[in-house]
Amino acid sequence: MRLLVIGSGGREHALVWKLAQSPHGTQMWCAPGNAGIAEERLAKNQSPVECVAIGAEDLPKLLAFAQQKQADLTVVGPDNPLALGIVDLFQKHRLRIWGPNQKAAQFESSKVFSQKFMEKHGIPTAKGRTFSDPSTAKKFAAKLGGKCAVKADGLALGKGVLICSTDAEANRAIDEILVSKAFGAAGAKIVIQEFLEGVEISLHALCDGKVAKIFPTSQDHKRALDGDQGLNTGGMGAYSPAPFLNDQQIAQVGQQILDPWLAGCGAEGIDFRGLLYPGVMLTKDGPKVLEFNARFGDPEAQVYLTRLESDLVELLEASVNGALDRHELKWSATAAVCVVIASAGYPGSYEKGAAISGLNEAARLPEVKVFHAGTARQDGGVVTNGGRVLGVTALGSDLWKARAAAYEAVEKIKFDGAHYRRDIGVKALR
Numbered sequence: 209m210r211l212l213v214i215g216s217g218g219r220e221h222a223l224v225w226k227l228a229q230s231p232h233g234t235q236m237w238c239a240p241g242n243a244g245i246a247e248e249r250l251a252k253n254q255s256p257v258e259c260v261a262i263g264a265e266d267l268p269k270l271l272a273f274a275q276q277k278q279a280d281l282t283v284v285g286p287d288n289p290l291a292l293g294i295v296d297l298f299q300k301h302r303l304r305i306w307g308p309n310q311k312a313a314q315f316e317s318s319k320v321f322s323q324k325f326m327e328k329h330g331i332p333t334a335k336g337r338t339f340s341d342p343s344t345a346k347k348f349a350a351k352l353g354g355k356c357a358v359k360a361d362g363l364a365l366g367k368g369v370l371i372c373s374t375d376a377e378a379n380r381a382i383d384e385i386l387v388s389k390a391f392g393a394a395g396a397k398i399v400i401q402e403f404l405e406g407v408e409i410s411l412h413a414l415c416d417g418k419v420a421k422i423f424p425t426s427q428d429h430k431r432a433l434d435g436d437q438g439l440n441t442g443g444m445g446a447y448s449p450a451p452f453l454n455d456q457q458i459a460q461v462g463q464q465i466l467d468p469w470l471a472g473c474g475a476e477g478i479d480f481r482g483l484l485y486p487g488v489m490l491t492k493d494g495p496k497v498l499e500f501n502a503r504f505g506d507p508e509a510q511v512y513l514t515r516l517e518s519d520l521v522e523l524l525e526a527s528v529n530g531a532l533d534r535h536e537l538k539w540s541a542t543a544a545v546c547v548v549i550a551s552a553g554y555p556g557s558y559e560k561g562a563a564i565s566g567l568n569e570a571a572r573l574p575e576v577k578v579f580h581a582g583t584a585r586q587d588g589g590v591v592t593n594g595g596r597v598l599g600v601t602a603l604g605s606d607l608w609k610a611r612a613a614a615y616e617a618v619e620k621i622k623f624d625g626a627h628y629r630r631d632i633g634v635k636a637l638r
């Protein structure tokens with residue numbers, strides 16, 4: 209099979225790496241890819257994965273490329289092309305593509321849509337309401353005592369959620385989004401949710417329109433600094449499994465969330481074939497969905513795909529074909545830890561082009577895979593090319609061992625201004 213993967217981050221490197229192990233793959237491209245993706249080879253015939261300089265949001269060029277190369281399956285990593293309708297476009301031209309169509313991708317591209325869907329179909333979530341008028345929004349926030357999450361409706365590079373603990377903070381957040389238009393059109397409407405306390409986990413489920421197969425648990429680390437301090441980021445590390453739920457509890461949570469979700473999709477004519485990733489707060493009143501994403505988490509993909517034993521090409525094919533009921537997802541009994549190494553300044557502004565050393569030494573360690581996120585090739589070496597630069601991922605027979613292996617590899621890698629959290633997975637060990 210000829211495979212095309214869309215995206216350029218750590219998640220896409222993990223997808224490419226796992227797809228390349230499948231005996232079904234004969235040729236693979238990644239648009240636009242990164243320096244690490246360009247080093248991967250297909251297990252079947254050792255053919256190199258080719259990176260092509262087409263942006264993940266350039267739908268007409270991606271379509272033309274897939275047609276020219278006669279790609280048998282296109283796999284979409286990031287949220288933006290899904291929200292722009294890449295799946296509908298490819299399907300219109302009879303190309304096979306994995307990911308939710310534009311209507312189904314609304315679970316991520318519109319928080320207003322998600323909040324209304326959850327309320328209508330009895331999915332446990334935070335109490336919330338939708339607003340476009342600042343003064344009514346402020347009255348609602350005041351009723352919550354200012355303790356709330358103010359969320360821009362649309363995609364805002366993961367920055368559209370403002371957590372508030374006082375009336376003044378809530379008023380400022382509402383003005384920032386609705387009046388100052390900090391997120392442009394993505395903030396024409398907002399959702400305000402009550403603030404929920406508890407342990408936050410990431411759930412993932414592979415869906416085929418009728419069936420949702422839930423993954424083991426994982427936990428992301430959103431804040432930039434140790435101890436969950438500093439600014440929110442795209443994710444500074446993840447591990448799996450997260451020990452807050454046993455297998456029976458995961459199945460229960462899955463039922464509480466996914467059963468009404470699937471029934472709701474059926475009732476509303478939403479055909480979701482792709483990856484559903486609910487962010488869930490385990491509160492004292494039970495699990496509650498904070499938000500839905502319509503693609504793999506990044507860095508959750510890195511820990512899941514290193515633990516996944518099943519053939520990913522077959523699973524994604526089954527997801528597209530509506531045949532997941534005939535497949536089992538097999539996971540290794542190991543734990544996985546991914547530590548993200550970021551550029552100085554991230555998640556604020558940062559420079560690119562710093563030379564990275566130690567990649568080969570790190571890669572030689574057993575049970576370690578260094579996924580590239582923001583990297584490029586320059587003058588025969590690898591340089592930084594983004595905020596999140598690398599996702600150093602390791603497996604171990606338990607979380608301690610996986611952590612130790614990941615950090616041993618992290619310490620071998622150097623570039624100017626590199627920073628990473630030293631406490632990935634620590635919450636689980638407590």
Ligand code: AMP
Pocket residue numbers: 334356357359369371401402403404405408430487498499
């Ligand atoms: P979201 O993109 O909606 O998941 O929000 C980003 C982050 O904000 C989440 O990962 C949570 O840590 C936090 N968050 C979102 N909604 C709430 C809420 N209702 N209560 C507490 N924290 C929240």
